[in-house]
Every structure is written in structure tokens, then in C-alpha cells.
Amino acid sequence: MHTSQDLRGAEAVRLEAVSKSYGRGSGRVAALRGLGMSFGHGTFTAVMGPSGSGKSTFLHCAAGLVRPSSGRVTVGGIDLSGLDDAxxxxxxxxxxxxxxxxxxLLPALTVSQNIALPLRLAGQRPDEGLVRAVVRRVGLSERIGHLPAQLSGGQQQRVAIARALVTRPTVVFADEPTGALDTRAAASVLTLLRESVDTAGRTLVMVTHDPVAASYADRVVFLADGAFAGELHRPTADAVAARMTRLGAWEDEPRHRSMPQAHGRRS
Incomplete structure (x- = not known):
């Protein structure tokens, strides 16, 4: 069996020439244009770009929620295009x-029940020890019997993260996970996401608009007009903000179709 250390640098997710269009004829809109990139095991990547750059479409295609119009997506070496809906x-x-x-979160379920929900939906009997360990890891042991309405926004997001981690997935996709949080709660959530990569070897791909959130990642990939627009390794918030400022002029420059390679976690 491979450990996360063994898999570091291997590909958890790969997109090859992925395009996605909506509509037909004169109303056809290209959301992604031949996008190619890869994400290594045990890495944390932030994906950024201006409004309409294709970030959400990218995330949904990479996570298997939406099928691309063309190209290929693999997760853990499995080609998603070869799978039927089931x-x-x-x-x-x-x-x-x-x-x-x-x-x-489901409002009628407690913290522990919300976290265990993916296991129950899969027909598995939740391991109470595992659920409690995950609850403890996200710092909510004293809230395990609480309902979502009894939690702060930051605590609810930590429950959502625990729910995503309880099945021990190959990769976790996060869609603006701190967008609804205040600065302090956002920092707590981002630290938790960073720890899930560093201590458990998870692969994390996060779409965000926030340069500070992106600075927690190993790498930032930029999209513009549905295509790859560059990347930063070991990003700082200032460097990310500066790159985002320049993206407005990117559409007038030659398109780049190179495939950015998966980057290892921070040392």
C-alpha cells in the first residue's frame, strides 16, 4: 500500500485539454478552453481568476459534477469519461x-450526524471512534451534539470540512470555503485545510477570490477566459494580489496552453 509520502508528486487529479461550452449557435459560451493541469498527492492548490474566468466550471468538471464537452479528467488514475452516472x-x-x-449542513442533524452522513448514504455504519476523532481534529468535541443553528459560521464550516474528510477521500475540492466567514473564522478554517494536507496527506484544490486565503496554498493557478493564465509557487498574499491585478490585460496577450505540473507541499 502506498503512503501519502510515497505518492507525493504523483497525480491525484489531471485535466487534459478540457473544454466546456454551454448553449448553442450564436448563444454558445465557452467556459473552459482546452484547459490542462495536474494536482499532485499531498498538495494544496488555490485556483483564482477574475469573474467569468471559468473557476467554478473548472471545479465542477474536476470533481466529476459536470462532464466536459471535450478532453479528459482523471481522479486517482481513473478516467471519469469512461464512467456511467452510477x-x-x-x-x-x-x-x-x-x-x-x-x-x-442539514439543520435537523447534529454535528456528529452531519459528519457521518456521507458514510450512511454509502450504506456504511459510521465508526463512532472515527467520527469522534474527526470532530476532535476540527476542534468541535464540545459541540458534537449541537445543531447547525447553534454554531457560528466558522464552526459550521469546520463541520462541513470534517464531513468532507470522514470518507478519507483522494482529493478535497473547496469552493470559496471562507467566502462567508469573517477574518478570524476564515483563518481558523484555512489553518485546518492546510493541516489536512500536511498531516493527513490530502490533496486539496480550492477556488478562492482572496489573496490571503491563496497564500496558505503551495501553488496558485490563475485562469482567465477559461484558459490557464499562469501560476505562482510558494505564494504570498501580496504576490497573488499583484498577479490578479495584471490579469485584466491578459486577454490581449497570446494564449498559453502549457500544462502546469503538480507542485510538492511546502518544506
């Missing part, structure tokens, strides 16, 4: 975790 659902359930900005 197989794709099982793969997302077993190998992919997803963290939403809006938390998506």
Missing part, C-alpha cells in the same frame, strides 16, 4: 470530498 456517483462518494461556501 459509477461516477460512487467515485465521488468514495474518492472525492467537497466543501461548499454555503456549508450545506
Amino acid at each position: 459509477e461516477l456517483t460512487r467515485l465521488r462518494r468514495d474518492r472525492i470530498g467537497f466543501v461548499f461556501q454555503s456549508f450545506n
